[in-house]
Amino acid sequence: QVQLVQSGAEVKKPGSSVKVSCTASGGTINTYTINWVRQAPGQGLEWMGGIIPIFGTAKYAQKFQGRVTITADASTGTVYMELSSLKSEDTAVYFCARELGLPDWYFDLWGRGTLVTVSS
Amino acid sequence: EIVLTQSPGTLSLSPGERASLSCRARQSVTSNYLAWYQQRPGQAPRLLIYGASSRATGIPDRFSGSGSGTDFTLTINKLEPEDFAVYYCQQYGSSPVTFGPGTKVDIK
Numbered sequence: 001q002v003q004l005v006q007s008g009a010e011v012k013k014p015g016s017s018v019k020v021s022c023t024a025s026g027g028t029i030n031t032y033t034i035n036w037v038r039q040a041p042g043q044g045l046e047w048m049g050g051i052i053p054i055f056g057t058a059k060y061a062q063k064f065q066g067r068v069t070i071t072a073d074a075s076t077g078t079v080y081m082e083l084s085s086l087k088s089e090d091t092a093v094y095f096c097a098r099e100l101g102l103p104d105w106y107f108d109l110w111g112r113g114t115l116v117t118v119s120s
Numbered sequence: 121e122i123v124l125t126q127s128p129g130t131l132s133l134s135p136g137e138r139a140s141l142s143c144r145a146r147q148s149v150t151s152n153y154l155a156w157y158q159q160r161p162g163q164a165p166r167l168l169i170y171g172a173s174s175r176a177t178g179i180p181d182r183f184s185g186s187g188s189g190t191d192f193t194l195t196i197n198k199l200e201p202e203d204f205a206v207y208y209c210q211q212y213g214s215s216p217v218t219f220g221p222g223t224k225v226d227i228k
Contacts, residue, residue: 035217037165045157045165045208045219061216095164105212106155108176110164 002027004034004096004111011117017084020114022096023077030054033099034079035107036070038092050099051079086118122147122211124220132228139196141223143209148189150213156185156194159222160205168207169194199225 007021022034035050049060053072060068069082083090094114097107123146133139143154152172157165167176169185172192182197196203204227209220 044221045210047217047219059215097165099212103151103153104170105153105217106167106170106210107157107165108167108170110166112164 002029002109004029004098004109006094006096006111006114009115009117011119012086014086014088014118014120016086017082018086018116019080019082020094020096020116022079022081022111028077029079029098030072030074030077032101033105034072035097035099036068036081037095037097037107039095039113040089040092043092048081048094053077053079083116086116088118090116091118092116121216122149122214122218124209124211124218126207126209126220126223128223129221130224130226132226133199134228135199135201137199139194139199139203139225141194141196141207141225143187143192143194143220145190145192145211149192149211152188152192153211153213154185154187154192155210155212156183157208157210158203158205159208160202165208196225 003025012018030053033050036048049070051058051070053074058070072079096111098109127142154172156169159165173185184195186193206222206224208222
């Protein structure tokens with residue numbers, strides 16, 4: 001059974017960047033859209049963007065344009081999300097989530113999340 | 121973007137009771153592309169319903185979804201202890217995908 005495996009928790013200083021990874025165990029994610037969704041403490045879910053690894057072109061939520069970069073390494077089946085110019089408000093759990101594709105654009109499989117803490 | 125609202129914010133019920141959760145969109149959701157997710161504390165969201173009314177793989181039949189256009193409902197029949205959680209709706213018919221703020225179902 002395919003599982004999405006994310007990198008471990010990070011603690012970052014304001015103004016720095018963080019890069020979180022997501023890969024699949026038990027299968028491949030190369031042909032699916034892999035999305036990033038974040039959840040601030042006690043808050044709801046917020047879509048940040050996504051990418052199809054074999055194509056490599058990412059799409060982003062307007063809110064994060066210019067500050068988030070989503071990339072993929074199809075050779076290793078790994079997707080990365082890099083968020084720059086970190087602020088305390090970026091403290092959140094960051095999830096990767098698989099989207100099956102047209103017309104199944106919902107998120108059927110989620111990683112366990114990566115806690116990113118931004119603190120001076 | 122399509123804004124989703126969920127009500128109530130919190131629903132306090134006892135095991136065995138029925139839960140009815142509402143999700144409303146400010147504009148019509150394309151092709152009723154509306155999903156529901158369950159999130160237990162400390163866990164990732166879990167897909168329950170897609171296409172407004174189709175149950176995801178492995179989801180018990182006490183969970184059902186209904187609605188169309190701008191008004192959608194998630195119903196949970198005979199609440200089990202593991203059903204006490206937060207539930208989010210999501211529209212995925214228009215870009216960007218958006219989520220509702222969530223409804224917490226807690227134990228009365």
